Amino acid sequence: MCEEKDSQEKEILSIKKKLIKRRGELLDKISSSKEKERNISEVDRGDDIDRATTSENREMVFIMGSREREELKNIEEALRRIDSGTYGICNECEKKISKKRLEILPFTHYCRDCQSKIESSSK
Ligand SMILES: [Zn+2]
Numbered sequence: 001m002c003e004e005k006d007s008q009e010k011e012i013l014s015i016k017k018k019l020i021k022r023r024g025e026l027l028d029k030i031s032s033s034k035e036k037e038r039n040i041s042e043v044d045r046g047d048d049i050d051r052a053t054t055s056e057n058r059e060m061v062f063i064m065g066s067r068e069r070e071e072l073k074n075i076e077e078a079l080r081r082i083d084s085g086t087y088g089i090c091n092e093c094e095k096k097i098s099k100k101r102l103e104i105l106p107f108t109h110y111c112r113d114c115q116s117k118i119e120s121s122s123k
Helices: 002-044 046-054 056-063 066-084 099-104 112-122
Strands: none
Touching: 002 066, 002 099
16 A cells, blocks of 8 residues: 555656646746737837736736636646645545546546546536
């Protein structure tokens, strides 16, 4: 059982690395599109530049595609779960989620069984 626990921890560590890398990529993407937007705004908006800089956070969120925003949110949440030791544990039955499943669906909160139960009950 000890061995199993070790490999699960290693797996989570490698997922964590991947998530951090992906988060960096997303943040790069956001900051580069922010840069682009700023150049556009200098030309097009003129007097509105002040307003644009004060609402920088809102602007950043606005510029990001909703898909990226969602992914970043999921990554942040998964990283929090990793740090608090609840990552890879099913929210429903509190059993470990299989490594294979986590590789495919790193943000899942449920094991396969619970997920299919949830999906079939929501249909
Ligand atoms: Zn479960």
